[in-house]
Amino acid sequence: MNGLLSPALSGTVAGLGVAMPMGAMSVLLLQEAMRHRRTAMAAAAGIATVDLAYAALATALGPWVASHVSPVEAWIRLLSAAILLSLAAHALYRGRALPAPEPAATTQPPAIGARRAGGARAAFGRYVALTAVNPTTALYFAALTTAQAATLTAPAPAAAFLAGVAAASLLWQQTLVAIGAAAGRRISPAARAWTFRLGYGLVAAYALELAFPLP
Secondary structure, eight states, X not given: OHHHHHHHXXXXXXXXXXHSSOOHHHHHHHHHHHHOHHHHHHHHHHHHHHHHHHHHHHHXXXXXXXXXXXXXXXXXXXXXXXXXXXXXXXXXHHHHHSOOOOTTTOSSOHHHHHHHTTHHHHHHHHHHHHHHTOHHHHHHHXXXXXXXXXXXXXXXXXXXXXXXXXXXXXXXXXXXXXXHHHHHTTSOHHHHHHHHHHHHHHHHHHHHHHHSOOO
């Protein structure tokens, strides 16, 4: 068991390292929790699933991924940016075209209500797709597992590492869900509509940062 503790702790740190930075996905997850906690919990599971999948791929093929993805990283960034920009533009256009919600009539923006109708399964798939188009996560785990290749070659340490990644990422995402759900009960419908626009504005900004990375 002592031999598995170190890779498990390393996986926990790695999972928190990729999950904790408050980027566009974190803001979108908070928004989701403000509207409907059950779908937000599914969305959080979707984000953690992608983190685990990239970590598993990198653990199995770390050196290969690092050597083959890096040369085409610029093209991957451009494709990811285009996808994110199209999603953000579509959501912001719908939000602009629809009237502002009335507090007495509804507790969420109409555009968001349409998305909520898809349920937890749709939220899971949507957040898997949004998270998967981020090449930084794949490169992060590829670099990390390549550096630790000597300790992750055996199945048991690799499994312990992946368990740490999954647990840390899921715990953090569900913490954001709890925060968002608690805040949602105290935020007006108009404020929620603005957080919707802010979240997709951050998605668009992140897409531009992917396409034109700062030196």
